[in-house]
Amino acid sequence: MGGAIERRLSMPSGNVQDLRYLYAVVAALARRNGSLQQGGGTFQYLAKAINDYNEAKASRFGLSFKPRGVNVEVIKHVVSEIRDLGLIAVEDQSLALTNAGRNVAALIDKGDSLQLKTIFGALILQTYSVFEDFLTVLKRTSGGQGIPVPSVNAALYDRYEENPKQIGAIYLSIVRDHCSDLVPNPDRLAFSLADPRLASMNQRTQRIKALQSILEKHVIEHAFAPLIKSRRVYDFVRSRTTFLEFTNYAVFDFGGAPAELTYPTSDFGPIFAHGMRTVEYASRTVYVNSPSYEEVADDFRSSISRAYKAKSDEFGYARIADIRDQVCRELRVSDNLFDNYLGRVYREEPNWLSLTYSGASDIVTEKRLPIVFEKPVRELFTLLRIAQRR
Secondary structure, three states: OOOOOOOOEOOOOOOOOOOHHHHHHHHHHHHOOOEEEOOHHHHHHHHHHHHHHHHHHHHHHOOOOOOOOOOHHHHHHHHHHHHHOOOEEEEOOEEEEOHHHHHHHHHHHHOOHHHHHHHHHHHHHHHEHHHHHHHHHHHHHHOOOOEEEEOOOHHHHHHOOOOHHHHHHHHHHHHHHHOOOOOOOHHHHHHHHOOHHHHHOOOHHHHHHHHHHHHHHHHHHHHHOOOOOOHHHHHHHHHHHHHOOOEEEEEEEEOOEEEEEEEEOEEOOOOOOOOEEEEEEOOEEEEEEOOOHHHHHHHHHHHHHHHHHHHOOOOOOEEHHHHHHHHHHHHOOOHHHHHHHHHHHHHHOOOOEEEEOOHHHOOOEOOEOOEEEOOOOOEEEOEEEEOOOO
16 A cells, blocks of 8 residues: 555554644645655754644634644654655655655645545554554444443532442443443452542542543553553544544443443444445455435434434524534444535525534534534534424
């Protein structure tokens, strides 16, 4: 695949979550005729390309946080990964795009996001074993339902009178219900929760954070070791596979206990009932659930209606991010597909579906982005409302 290394590595060196950092560096090299001398000036130039991308994204989506500038170490990790993928080569102390890198640069220039995801998906699966292992574990242990990772909040902590062992038992039950082949060791967890340092913490927020850390580490290690043994690595792999539309994730309520559920939106076999996009690498193929709008239009609208009924407030509005989470889980599709199809419903059925912007009341994060329409004028939407059919 495009000159990627033949020897498979476990994972990239830097855990850079946003794959578009790689896009930015490839595009920046292409703007300099595909080659630059290694050195401080080059790294600063590449850092500016990534910082410009981050600022443009924050402006487009109205993110609730200001992106931090990347440093030279991040650039070195990005360059190392692009080299692993066979998109650049080091020649005479220069960074030079390979033929595969130039082809990717052309797709970036065209804005062909779907083809880019297909190419990068194949390259990453072929080059780094952690991503294939992650998808395999999700399928094997949950049968497609997904693996819930505990997400302790203050309400749950208070409800069970700050009892770590009881909260731990609740989450073990949730994991067992969703993952028949994943049974985290309760004795080992009980030992961790009995750590006197947990009870000795003075601040309540510290105790909640420590409890969260213990619980999530227990589930992640049990499910994904030896390649994934920390929340940091888990977040990296989960975010990458979600961007590539192999998985999706969100925080859901499990009988009053919130948990972040990562579930597959792809499979190593053609199991989906509607249209599928294929990503081929080495001797395997990943089938991504990519139904056309016509194939799922009725199911899509019905799913929106169910989610809206559950999530709408007293004024008849629901957060688009909440609806997106529910619909994507139900249909096992990507956020991007939801956004595209919601836009189509909005254009075709304006008397049924209306959209608006909530202003500063909504916290916009990487996983809870607004809907953005660029034409005829640029508009952001964070809330939706559905009219009752007569």
